[in-house]
Structure formats: C-alpha cells, structure tokens
Amino acid sequence: MKRKNVLKIVFSVLALVLLIITYVSLKNINEKKENEEKTAEEILSIPAENVEKISFSLDEQTVTFEKQDDKWIYADDKNFPVDEEKLQETVDGLESITSDKELKDVDDLSEYGLKDNSGRKIEIYTTEGEKRTIQIGDMNTTTQSYYAIIDDIKDTVYMIESSFVSLYDGKLYDYAEAGTFPVISSNEIDEIQVKKSDSSYTLKISSEVSSGWMIETENVNEEADSSAASQAATSINSLSYLDFIDYNCEDYSKYGLENPEAEILVKYHQEVELEEEDSESDDEETKIENKEILLKIGNKEDNNYYVCVDGSREIYTMSNDSLENLLGKTVSDYWNLKVNYYSITDLKSMSVEHGGVKDVLSIEKKTDEDGEGEELYYVNGEEAEEDSFKNFFNGVVNISAKERLEETYQADGEPEWKFIFENEDAREEVSYYIFDENFYVAVKDNGTSYLINKLDVTNLDNLLKVLKNGGDGGEEQ
Numbered sequence: 001m002k003r004k005n006v007l008k009i010v011f012s013v014l015a016l017v018l019l020i021i022t023y024v025s026l027k028n029i030n031e032k033k034e035n036e037e038k039t040a041e042e043i044l045s046i047p048a049e050n051v052e053k054i055s056f057s058l059d060e061q062t063v064t065f066e067k068q069d070d071k072w073i074y075a076d077d078k079n080f081p082v083d084e085e086k087l088q089e090t091v092d093g094l095e096s097i098t099s100d101k102e103l104k105d106v107d108d109l110s111e112y113g114l115k116d117n118s119g120r121k122i123e124i125y126t127t128e129g130e131k132r133t134i135q136i137g138d139m140n141t142t143t144q145s146y147y148a149i150i151d152d153i154k155d156t157v158y159m160i161e162s163s164f165v166s167l168y169d170g171k172l173y174d175y176a177e178a179g180t181f182p183v184i185s186s187n188e189i190d191e192i193q194v195k196k197s198d199s200s201y202t203l204k205i206s207s208e209v210s211s212g213w214m215i216e217t218e219n220v221n222e223e224a225d226s227s228a229a230s231q232a233a234t235s236i237n238s239l240s241y242l243d244f245i246d247y248n249c250e251d252y253s254k255y256g257l258e259n260p261e262a263e264i265l266v267k268y269h270q271e272v273e274l275e276e277e278d279s280e281s282d283d284e285e286t287k288i289e290n291k292e293i294l295l296k297i298g299n300k301e302d303n304n305y306y307v308c309v310d311g312s313r314e315i316y317t318m319s320n321d322s323l324e325n326l327l328g329k330t331v332s333d334y335w336n337l338k339v340n341y342y343s344i345t346d347l348k349s350m351s352v353e354h355g356g357v358k359d360v361l362s363i364e365k366k367t368d369e370d371g372e373g374e375e376l377y378y379v380n381g382e383e384a385e386e387d388s389f390k391n392f393f394n395g396v397v398n399i400s401a402k403e404r405l406e407e408t409y410q411a412d413g414e415p416e417w418k419f420i421f422e423n424e425d426a427r428e429e430v431s432y433y434i435f436d437e438n439f440y441v442a443v444k445d446n447g448t449s450y451l452i453n454k455l456d457v458t459n460l461d462n463l464l465k466v467l468k469n470g471g472d473g474g475e476e477q
Contacts (some may be wrong), residue, residue, distance in 0.1 A: 028136040041099055045094075046099070048095055052127050063175075082175060092343070101143075103158075109156075143159065144161060146161075146165050179241070179392050186234050191230055194329070203229050235267055246313075247314055255308075265292060265293075270288070304318060305319075338401075340419070340430060342455040347421065347423055349362040351419070360380055361377075361379055363376070391466070395463045403451050404448070404450050413433035430442055439453065
C-alpha cells in the first residue's frame with residue numbers, strides 16, 4: 001500500500017509540474033503576442049486634406065508639389081501634367097505612419113544612413129502652418145524596413161515599412177498623367193503603311209481578293225498572305241506606351257525623332273456617338289468615322305524605342321518586341337504563297353497541258369424560266385462529273401508554295417504541267433518545271449516564281465485521270 005501511495009504522489013507532482021510549465025508557456029506566448037502587437041505604433045499622422053505642399057527626392061533631384069484651387073501642380077513647371085490620383089495616393093500615405101521598432105539614445109546616425117541630412121527627406125507643409133519632416137536612411141536587409149527620423153529629432157530612430165517608402169520612389173514622370181496610344185481593333189483597320197529607310201510597304205484591306213488584303217510597294221501590287229497581314233493588324237492592336245519621357249518636347253533630335261528611323265501610318269474607322277446637336281432623336285445614335293494616326297519611331301535605348309505621334313510634343317517609349325512585328329518585316333514576308341487565286345465561281349475555262357496532251361475544262365451557267373440556275377461542267381466539250389471536276393480544280397488552285405523566289409526562274413526545256421486560267425476579265429498562265437527530286441518551280445506569265453513541294457503536284461495526275469474517265473478512276477476514255 002505504501003508503495004502505491006508513493007507512486008500516486010509522484011505522478012500527481014509530475015502532473016502538477018506539467019500543468020505549471022504549460023501555463024507559463026502559454027502566458028509567455030500571449031505576452032509576446034501582445035508585445036508584438038504593441039510594437040507597430042503610429043509615429044506620425046497628417047490628414048491628407050491638411051497637406052498643401054510636399055517635397056521629396058526623385059531620381060536624385062528634389063521635387064515639390066503644391067495644391068492650388070484643389071489641384072496639385074508641380075512647383076517648377078505649372079504646366080506639368082500631374083497625375084492627381086498618383087500624388088493623392090502619396091499624400092494619403094501620411095495619414096498613418098507606423099513603426100515596428102524604436103531605437104532610442106542613438107549616438108551615431110551614420111550607422112543608419114541618416115547622418116548630415118544624407119538619405120531621402122520628405123517635407124510636408126500643412127494648411128495650419130506646420131512643417132513636418134521625415135528623413136529616410138538605409139534599409140535593414142533582415143527586416144526589409146527602413147531607418148528614419150522624424151522632424152530632425154536625431155536621438156530616436158524608427159524602423160518604418162518599405163511600403164510607405166515606395167510611395168516616394170521613382171522618377172518625376174512617374175507622377176505625370178500619361179496619354180495612351182489609341183486602341184484600334186484589328187477589324188477596324190483599313191490600311192497600314194510602314195515607312196523605313198531600307199524598305200517600305202503598305203497593307204490595304206481589299207474585298208476583291210480572297211485573302212482580304214493587298215500588299216503594295218513602288219514595284220508590287222498584289223494579294224497578300226492572309227495570315228501575315230492579319231498578324232500585322234494584331235500588332236497594331238497591341239501597341240501601347242511604356243514610359244512617359246517628355247510632355248513638351250522642344251528638341252526632337254534628342255530622341256532621333258526629328259528625322260525618324262521609321263514611321264507607321266494606320267488608317268482605320270471607328271463607330272462613334274453622334275453629338276446631341278447632330279442627332280434628330282433622343283435615342284443614342286452612332287456613325288462611322290474615318291481616322292488615321294502617324295507614329296514616328298526614333299532612337300533605340302534599352303531595347304525600347306522613343307516614339308511620338310505626329311503633331312504631338314509628348315515623347316514615350318515602346319517596346320522593341322511590339323514594334324519589331326512591323327519594322328522587322330519586308331514585302332516578301334507578306335507574299336501570298338498560293339500560286340493561283342482563282343475561285344471556281346469566277347472561272348470560265350482552264351486549259352491543262354501535261355504529258356503532251358492538252359485538255360480544256362470549262363463551266364457553263366444555265367438559267368431556266370423560273371430564274372433557277374445551275375452549272376454544267378465540261379472536259380474537252382464533253383459533260384463531266386461535278387465532284388471529280390471540282391476535285392481536280394481545287395487540287396490545282398489550293399497548291400501553296402514552300403517559298404517564293406526573289407527572281408524569275410529561268411527554265412530549260414518544256415514544263416511538266418501548264419495551266420491557263422480564263423474568266424471574263426483576265427487570263428493567267430502558270431507553268432510547272434521540275435526543279436529537283438523534291439520540288440517543282442511554278443512560273444507565272446508575269447515572271448513570279450514559286451518553289452513547290454513535288455508531292456502537291458504529283459497528285460494532280462491521278463485527279464485528272466479520274467476526271468477524264470467520268471469519275472470512276474478507271475482507264476481514260
């Protein structure tokens with residue numbers, strides 16, 4: 001019994017000790033938490049509406065903003081386009097400045113980057129005639145907080161949050177209200193002119209070609225590749241300014257804009273609301289308005305270009321990546337690699353010469369008394385099966401080149417294939433010559449030459465046999 005009693009006493013004591021340890025630990029944690037909560041104390045509070053002037057350092061120069069007639073102005077240039085929202089955000093930061101640590105009885109301010117007015121100083125002038133100062137020193141790399149003194153009281157250093165300090169970072173033009181490059185949707189663009197010293201080109205919307213675009217230079221006027229032209233239009237849509245550099249440029253040569261390296265002219269249309277005096281009803285009415293904008297592109301710096309819009313004194317930067325999609329192209333990048341642009345609805349006849357045999361394909365459109373129309377398809381004057389006719393025709397006109405040759409190909413001998421397309425308004429001849437074991441060269445009668453994958457042409461032989469045999473793929477009749 002005595003042994004059991006002793007054990008009970010021992011266990012009871014141990015349990016009591018554990019309870020005491022737990023209690024003390026929880027008490028210490030709570031006290032520590034309370035102390036941490038108390039450390040973030042407010043050290044300065046200036047109501048935003050009481051601030052009438054503020055000075056601080058930006059990019060190693062002191063700038064001063066003053067409030068006049070409820071508007072902020074830049075003291076050194078009253079015409080400077082101050083970003084009211086940005087500056088108000090800066091002033092609002094003065095409403096409650098807190099510190100999570102206070103260092104008292106400081107002897108050497110140089111340890112904190114605060115000696116002899118070094119570091120950044122913020123001076124605030126209030127409507128009540130007060131002047132308050134905040135001097136910001138080095139950053140503590142461990143806590144990411146900054147050392148600071150208030151109102152030149154040099155024996156007390158506070159640690160303040162970097163989020164407050166960041167309100168006073170940057171350059172003067174970070175506090176300017178910048179303009180924006182107009183947002184132009186791809187489907188609003190009518191024309192894009194790119195003018196460069198080495199090569200220039202123009203893309204124009206056209207309803208007369210299947211791709212919807214024409215490419216023009218001094219010597220070229222032809223259908224453009226739809227994908228490449230659409231990409232150019234998308235590039236216009238994505239243009240935007242990066243940095244605001246100068247709101248009132250007086251020397252364009254500083255930025256290479258007196259004689260710009262390149263220019264991009266965009267002609268476009270947008271739906272706009274009618275002014276009240278132009279509208280005859282109370283309903284909201286719109287009209288289509290034709291517009292254009294000329295972007296001048298100057299020197300390149302840090303992978304960005306200086307730019308300005310014609311007629312404006314405002315200078316901005318644009319990224320090289322966004323402009324390169326237009327400036328880095330030449331007319332050859334927009335060449336349509338489709339050898340023939342014909343639609344079967346426009347075709348009158350097509351002659352085919354292959355293997356020493358010439359065949360003539362034609363379409364006759366007939367209309368009955370009720371005005372209903374139908375197309376009849378012929379090969380050498382004999383009516384042909386519609387599907388096999390269209391299969392062969394599409395096989396010819398859907399051939400796309402691997403590339404377009406810079407110069408006219410000078411062929412030796414007779415072509416392997418020769419096609420002559422005719423409609424009501426035009427005639428075009430295309431000859432296919434064997435180039436090597438993998439490629440043909442297609443040469444138009446205007447000299448334009450294309451490199452064609454041999455497999456795309458070889459398949460035509462079987463399609464022609466099926467057509468001439470009435471569509472069943474047997475022996476030719």
